[in-house]
Amino acid sequence: MAIYDRVFRATGLEGWCSSGGPSTGPLTMAEMVARANGTQAEGAPAPAVPFLQTPFPSLDTLHASCDAIPRSRDMTEAVEQGFLAIKNPLKVVLDPLTQPLSWMLDWSLEAFQAVPWFIMIPLLVAATWFASRKTGVTIFVALSFLFMAFIDYYDDAISTLSIVFVCTLISVLIGVPIGIAMSRSNLLQRAMIPVLDMLQTLPTFVYLIPLIYLFSVTESKLYGIAIILYAIVPVIRLTDLGIRLVDRDVIEAADAFGMSDRQKLWGVQVPLALPNIMAGINQTIMMSLAMVVIASLVSAPGLGVKVLAGIRNLELGTGLVAGFCIVLLAVLLDRSTKAALSRIDPSDRG
């Protein structure tokens, strides 16, 4: 006799309970554990439970008294079935939509690797110089790449850089318009903020699970989507914030001189929000770099693979050096984008 039997008898639900029939689904967690331990034979009477150890009336406990109530495993099974049921229609829609992402990632990876090192490194150093105009940052970038090349981590670093480059580009292309739309509609802002909060707090592994079901692990877009979902949040948030923070007096002046919404957006709001948008892009770069290690679990190439190898095979040295290279990439990307940011800040022209 299970502990909640009396409750069902008292409420007269016995008839409904027995209509459920004997359980046929997968084993419950408790049953699995019990069978594995070999402690309890099936069908043995449950031992008497002291009052202080009364279990919480959870699905499994109630099921013991009433067959009509599903077990916890039935519930997770239902979630799985539900997801599998929408998987195919979802795939039909999402697959073609996200296919360009795979192409971009693959193409960019090939391009970055096809360029020989003696062209690539000067190219990166030159790009840093034109963006930042700071000697210190430029020298740091040059030394970092030479160092990584010297210790044979150049290919991995450049793959990682290629992934970060594509994911940041797409995050900006999608995130800035979303941020602009959010800044213009309080309703949209109220709807988006919980979504952004969720994307930022949801452990990465959790949204990797449905992605693995949806897309093949061999496709690049799988890790692309995982990185973008995680990294797009700051650029959306800071675009929205930046545009909302633009001086109201300036906006009023733009209105008073009869600017159209479009003139106001591109001529006043976006330029004045640019420092904030750039800060968002900087954060997006940092976050996509942080995702590189986790993305390597789902076949993303680059430094993450080496870190993963370090964990899997207990190759302490490989893992640590690869980790150090990621830090190096993070610092040089951060420094050069911040230097570029300080050049475009209009408030500095004071």
Added chain:
Amino acid sequence: MSDMTGDGIKISIRNLYKIFGKTPELALVHVRAGLGKPELLEAHNHVLGLRDINIDVHEGEITVIMGLSGSGKSTLIRHLNRLIDPTAGEVIVNGEDVLTYGSARLAALRQNTMSMVFQKFALFPHHTVLQNAGMSRRVRGETAAVAETEGRKWLDRVGLGGYEDRYPGQLSGGMQQRVGIARALSSDSEIMLMDEAFSALDPLIRTDMQDLLLELQRELRKTVVFITHDLDEALKLADHLVILKDGAVIQQGEPQDILLNPGDSYIMDFISDINRARVLRVRSVMEKTERPGTGTDGEVEAGQNLESVIALSEGDTNKHYRVMEDGKQVGLLHMRDLVIALVPVEASEARRVA
């Protein structure tokens, strides 16, 4: 309505009401029934912004709207170019009610007919001074070359030649407001709205800017609506003065007239502190007559202020002057009248009762 343009009225505000709150139309009924600002706030939780405003702004004049903070003056000026929409009433510009305008005509009105100067300058910090000055031209789709020529011309005119390539953040407050004025002038609009344009400036710079505005006005003859909380500024600039209190007009007219015949005790308090000798002009206190008078001590101009006449008479109250305008005598000035006019009205009432 089109007949209104004929008699030199550029903007006509008719029965304008503005109520802030959730259901302004409902609150309007109470206000029309005579509910005051504090009562409306207490009983219905709506703020009465403007109540039954009727003002005619004449072409080529400076109309000054004066009131203390919270009197609704900034709200009122924003109704003219519809940065704020009223709860009820009409705003007629060049014979057309702008409240009937759709977005395209409203944009055209703002681009071509009205320009605005702001208290906090509101320049574009990411544009150079020259780009700011030519902004109004670029907004309405004229070429960069035109914008630059116009911008340069007006920057020179307000005394900022040579600063074209600076950014607004690099200029002082007074210079930034000169850019603001150049920006408004370069749009070549007939009407200029100035919202506390000089209030954020130091007193000395403020005087400079007032002189600049008067000098430009002599030449350009724009229709200016000027908002201020400063009575001295109002009296210096105004052709037509409107005094606003708690969202309603309590007196309007020629400044000299308001000074000599204040409508109520609020205005009396208001004007009690100003230097009347500097503000009042001979025209306002003279006896209007064409008889030459006997034993006059000389001639004064009708537009002279009383301070200069006192200096001329060396303080002698027994003197009489012939008042001249455009070479003709328009009246006689008795120094005794002049001295009485210097006493604020409240005190002079007391004298009359005694």
